Amino acid sequence: MPAMALPAQDKARLTVRSARPEDFEMPLEGFATWITPVDRFFVRTHLYNPAVDTAAWRLEVRGLVGAPLTLDLAALKALPRVELAGVLECAGNGRSFYQPGIPGMQWKYGAVGNARWAGARLADVLKKAGVKTGAVEVLFDGADVPIGTMPDFRRSLPLAKALHPDTLLAYEMNGAPLTPSHGFPLRLVAPGWAGDSWVKWVTGIEVLDREYDGFFMKGAYRYPVRPVAPGTALDPAADMRPVTALRPKSVIASPVEGEALPSGPVTIRGAAWSGEHPVAKVEVSADSGRTWKPARLGAERAPYAWRLWESEWTPPGAASYVLMARATDARGETQPFVQDWNPSGYLWNVVPQVRVEAGSAKPGRPPETASAIPEFPPQAKSACLGCHGTDMIAGQRLTRAQWERELDKMGRWGAVVKPEDRSGLLDFLVRSFGR
Numbered sequence: 274m275p276a277m278a279l280p281a282q283d284k285a286r287l288t289v290r291s292a293r294p295e296d297f298e299m300p301l302e303g304f305a306t307w308i309t310p311v312d313r314f315f316v317r318t319h320l321y322n323p324a325v326d327t328a329a330w331r332l333e334v335r336g337l338v339g340a341p342l343t344l345d346l347a348a349l350k351a352l353p354r355v356e357l358a359g360v361l362e363c364a365g366n367g368r369s370f371y372q373p374g375i376p377g378m379q380w381k382y383g384a385v386g387n388a389r390w391a392g393a394r395l396a397d398v399l400k401k402a403g404v405k406t407g408a409v410e411v412l413f414d415g416a417d418v419p420i421g422t423m424p425d426f427r428r429s430l431p432l433a434k435a436l437h438p439d440t441l442l443a444y445e446m447n448g449a450p451l452t453p454s455h456g457f458p459l460r461l462v463a464p465g466w467a468g469d470s471w472v473k474w475v476t477g478i479e480v481l482d483r484e485y486d487g488f489f490m491k492g493a494y495r496y497p498v499r500p501v502a503p504g505t506a507l508d509p510a511a512d513m514r515p516v517t518a519l520r521p522k523s524v525i526a527s528p529v530e531g532e533a534l535p536s537g538p539v540t541i542r543g544a545a546w547s548g549e550h551p552v553a554k555v556e557v558s559a560d561s562g563r564t565w566k567p568a569r570l571g572a573e574r575a576p577y578a579w580r581l582w583e584s585e586w587t588p589p590g591a592a593s594y595v596l597m598a599r600a601t602d603a604r605g606e607t608q609p610f611v612q613d614w615n616p617s618g619y620l621w622n623v624v625p626q627v628r629v630e631a632g633s634a635k636p637g638r639p640p641e642t643a644s645a646i647p648e649f650p651p652q653a654k655s656a657c658l659g660c661h662g663t664d665m666i667a668g669q670r671l672t673r674a675q676w677e678r679e680l681d682k683m684g685r686w687g688a689v690v691k692p693e694d695r696s697g698l699l700d701f702l703v704r705s706f707g708r
């Protein structure tokens with residue numbers, strides 16, 4: 274599938290996991306700066322970016338409020354402006370590391386970024402409207418619209434998070450208006466919470482007396498209430514609850530997996546964050562987790578931002594080493610060595626491991642391998658490629674049973690597969706993108 278019309282700049286600075294809709298990942302080099310530039314900031318969209326007419330744009334506030342409101346951008350900008358630096362991380366970041374594999378965007382480490390967000394407090398807007406008693410959740414709708422029978426992306430926040438003084442209706446990212454991919458002209462900023470709550474292109478706010486019951490609340494972005502064995506069938510209502518805050522996590526940005534290092538000192542470096550709690554320490558191990566040493570934390574910090582860190586290491590000899598990093602937050606919560614399984618592969622925060630070869634005569638990073646996407650058969654083209662490209666499919670590694678479930682889901686969302694084409698299509702998917 275030809276890559277869509279992305280500016281050349283974006284392609285070099287982000288890994289395109291899906292060109293249409295836009296799903297772009299930040300490469301590991303992005304963890305070298307405290308603030309992530311907008312052209313390096315990951316993008317996650319379920320539908321397509323809406324076209325926005327700024328002059329006609331309005332925000333509607335309704336539901337359990339004393340006075341429903343219609344606000345234009347000027348009215349929002351007239352409210353006190355609040356700025357904060359904070360991490361936005363997709364709940365599915367790291368999904369590709371789950372074993373057995375889980376369908377969905379196969380993010381590695383880079384569905385995350387740290388930006389400066391500015392806007393009005395959501396609480397100020399809600400105060401203007403007057404939240405009535407009985408209010409429990411606040412629902413956000415973006416201007417993006419689904420294709421076919423796909424569900425719309427709508428999410429609700431518990432009232433306490435909605436009224437928190439750091440929860441923003443942001444119109445700026447890194448000192449400039451939001452770009453179309455990041456929600457222009459207005460998005461929710463839910464500091465410390467996973468990206469699914471950061472609704473983009475917000476045009477509607479509705480105060481509800483219950484959690485919203487749409488697909489993206491009840492069918493997605495839920496996490497088991499207790500650890501369960503992989504593959505366990507879970508009842509979304511009884512056994513799961515919505516994803517909320519991020520957990521402590523660190524990423525090793527350099528060296529990289531498989532890197533050959535010269536003899537002599539090396540700087541191990543990366544970034545660490547932890548949702549609503551500041552990072553208290555990052556420790557690094559260069560001997561497969563036997564011993565740990567505190568890393569030096571960067572001076573730049575803010576309550577919801579990531580912290581850069583580094584640690585000097587001199588390999589004791591020419592050998593193969595496994596480097597690890599472990600962040601602990603102010604509550605004392607730290608990263609696990611084994612991830613609890615969950616059906617959609619959310620909230621991956623296992624201690625990262627990077628194998629390096631020290632004392633090499635030929636230092637360097639292994640070449641990046643990009644596998645070619647095979648030609649799609651006609652029935653796949655008509656069934657799948659109306660809504661998204663081949664890249665989204667080619668990123669998956671699924672069993673036949675998982676591909677069957679994906680086909681069923683896509684069928685419910687409007688994909689048309691003729692009964693006589695189904696098994697041929699499945700054969701192609703399993704052969705090309707199986708495990």
Ligand SMILES: Nc1nc2c(c(=O)[nH]1)N[C@H]1C(S)=C(S)[C@@H](COP(=O)(O)O)O[C@H]1N2
Nearest residue numbers: 315316317318319363415455468471472473
């Ligand atoms: N309207 C709308 N808002 C959305 C989404 C979407 O598809 N539609 N994706 C969400 C998800 S899952 C994430 S992780 C973040 C990503 O924000 P970004 O693209 O600015 O990085 O936006 C969230 N807000």
Ligand SMILES: [Mo]
Nearest residue numbers: 363364468469
């Ligand atoms: Mo996400």
